[in-house]
Amino acid sequence: MQDEPTPTELIKAVADFLRNEIAPAIKGHNSFKLRVGINALDLVTRQLALAEAGDETEAARLKQLLGADGTLTELNRALSARIASGEVDLKTPGLSEHLWQTTMDKLAVDQPNYASYKRELGNT
């Protein structure tokens, strides 16, 4: 077992240092790049916190939809093939809900400030 603090705590400490102490002192294109870097660290902390649960429920829904087992990539590949062939479509029970839930879980990690996501959060 690894020692503490956890990766999440370490990354958050670094991101907060860059945001609060360094960013105000940086100018020009490097300031833009620094902001991108801080955004990347924030994204990673969200992923560490949320991804495991999201992946588990996504896999469970996929197994139910497909009546098959496999890794997350294999299951997504199988679903993609069935959508491409027309075997399943938006009339298939559960497909739309699955795609929506999976996409919302991704946005919660990738881009929680994206306007479409915030609008849809209000629609749930």
Add this chain to the structure above:
Amino acid sequence: MIETELTRCVASFHPGATGITGAAKLSGGASQETWTFDIVHPNGNVGAILRRAPPGYGAAPGRAAGLDAEATLMQLAHDAGLPSPKVMHVLTPEDGLGRGFIMARVEGETIARKILRDEEFANARPILARQLGRVIASIHGLPQAKLPQLRSLTATKEIEDLGREYHGFNWPRPVFELALRWLRDHDPGPSSDVTLVHGDFRHGNLIIGPDGVRAVLDWELAHTGDPMEDLGWICVNSWRFGEIDKPVGGFGTREDLFAGYEEAGRKADRDRVMFWEVMGTLRWGVMCCGMMQRFRSGPDHSMERAMIGRRASETEIDLLRLLAPRGK
């Protein structure tokens, strides 16, 4: 240094020019660069932009029309009275600057967030959608006989190209697959009206001033095809920068865009525009995935590229909002 070549070059096409000053690279990868500089002249300096493929870089890759075609199109647009910078000089081998052209610099803003939020553009925002409708109509009306050699594209071909590119990533995305299937099922077939298509008419490629649009830039993706493609592309949610209830670039309505387009004597086909909006949304998503691939395989191992890769999910939610809206 580029200053030496530029000084010699400007003297050859701008009589009385004594040199150049303030040369700075604005953007560019290895194969395409943009530089700003001033031509020094006793009657006053003249702002200029160089767009070039540096010496040693030949034909533009993939979908690009090529810098010679871009220069011809901008000149055509300028001559037709469209907001377009004047092309001052097309580079020759003697210039020693590579391939490309020099144009007059147009002052104004290209950064979407400023155009959508700054007070300076408050009067421009309500008029832009209609104005851009008229500009797109004029682009589509440029004389076919004078166009340079361009690729011709149909919806069917674009679906195939996009599908091939996406499948090449080998990263299964059910939402993209759903969008591809929808595009195949709703392919409107060849357009009865085939025109010049700008191909990248959106924020970043438009110079905006407090008075409205001042220049249309970046004709790199120009081709011939369905004119509704340009109208759909500027409605893609990715170019609304948060203003999601204003479909045209985050500043206007589809109705205003279509009204402007039709004022100029052309007909807007709403269903086709919707088709191209879906295509455009998927295209930007596939482009984001492409950024991830290039980040991973180098040589541009940049943070910005990596983070754009993580924006593909934005297009997935937008595709679902278009194709499988909830609560209706």
